[in-house]
Amino acid sequence: MATGRTHRPANRSRGIPEATVARLPLYLRALTALSERSVPTVSSEELATAAGVNSAKLRKDFSYLGSYGTRGVGYDVEYLVYQISRELGLTQDWPVVIVGIGNLGAALANYGGFASRGFRVASLIDADPEMAGKVVAGIEVQHSDGLEQVIEDNDVSIGVIATPAASAQPVCDRLVAAGITSILNFAPTVLSVPDGVDVRKVDLSIELQILAFHEQRKAGELSDEDAEELPQGAGEVTASPVAPPAASVTKRGSGSGKSPAGASGGTSGRNGEPGSDGDVPAVMPA
Numbered sequence: 001m002a003t004g005r006t007h008r009p010a011n012r013s014r015g016i017p018e019a020t021v022a023r024l025p026l027y028l029r030a031l032t033a034l035s036e037r038s039v040p041t042v043s044s045e046e047l048a049t050a051a052g053v054n055s056a057k058l059r060k061d062f063s064y065l066g067s068y069g070t071r072g073v074g075y076d077v078e079y080l081v082y083q084i085s086r087e088l089g090l091t092q093d094w095p096v097v098i099v100g101i102g103n104l105g106a107a108l109a110n111y112g113g114f115a116s117r118g119f120r121v122a123s124l125i126d127a128d129p130e131m132a133g134k135v136v137a138g139i140e141v142q143h144s145d146g147l148e149q150v151i152e153d154n155d156v157s158i159g160v161i162a163t164p165a166a167s168a169q170p171v172c173d174r175l176v177a178a179g180i181t182s183i184l185n186f187a188p189t190v191l192s193v194p195d196g197v198d199v200r201k202v203d204l205s206i207e208l209q210i211l212a213f214h215e216q217r218k219a220g221e222l223s224d225e226d227a228e229e230l231p232q233g234a235g236e237v238t239a240s241p242v243a244p245p246a247a248s249v250t251k252r253g254s255g256s257g258k259s260p261a262g263a264s265g266g267t268s269g270r271n272g273e274p275g276s277d278g279d280v281p282a283v284m285p286a
């Protein structure tokens, strides 16, 4: 078993609030776009709009980084990209293993956006013997029998689970036993992990359900407007019993022993924008 891994994010010891950490990737994405256009400086208002975050919150977030900008000039784009990347631990290489190389796992392996952000897909694992030896995204798929060895050999720090739900917990247990302390779970199941292991869950169907809720509400508002034009008593709209799904940001629970991950955060904003809290879309309680 691999022990004593040293891949720990630098921000843990600096007291940056988890909500701020969750917004840093949003700022980074907006800043990277500015950097690619060779924009040298940006005001807090412009950057806040680009990141979908309230500008007072942005200034507060950046104060945790010790970055206050220059009055009348704004923030230096390149320096902020560096600062946020360093804070998120993106200035170092993070080898990732993807377990379950079906439709989703193969798509993730082929996604170029990981490598460009410092997440190198080091290994692909699948339980299907017919998958072993196949090349996906230029990497040879290895059989899950060798999972622990692969993790040790590649000094893997993050495990991505893209197996069917029923396999996710056993896979998670093996990843944790092999020394992995960060897991990104795509399987539609809640994982139990020991203290010290961070799990984030991505579920696009949850996001669609949130959009469906908003669609339904918009339709309800339209019906209300229509109803106002109708004769009294006609076209009454019944209140929907559906409650909005909440919690799009994961924070691991802190109970003792094995415990499912807890939740913090709120709903995503409308129009695909993060809410005013800058929550990260498509991520939910693990």
Ligand SMILES: NC(=O)c1ccc[n+]([C@@H]2O[C@H](COP(=O)([O-])OP(=O)(O)OC[C@H]3O[C@@H](n4cnc5c(N)ncnc54)[C@H](O)[C@@H]3O)[C@@H](O)[C@H]2O)c1
Residues within 6 Å of the ligand: 099, 100, 101, 102, 103, 104, 105, 125, 126, 127, 128, 131, 144, 162, 163, 164, 165, 167, 171, 185, 186, 187, 188, 202, 203, 204, 205
């Ligand atoms: N989070 C999302 O938004 C989202 C979107 C699509 C799919 N999913 C989920 O992702 C998972 C994969 O979906 P898919 O369409 O790629 O399925 P798939 O059937 O195409 O692929 C699953 C792969 O996992 C492998 N596998 C099964 N058990 C395993 C184990 N114990 N160890 C290693 N590999 C194992 C299978 O051999 C297969 O290759 C499912 O749980 C699905 O519900 C999530």
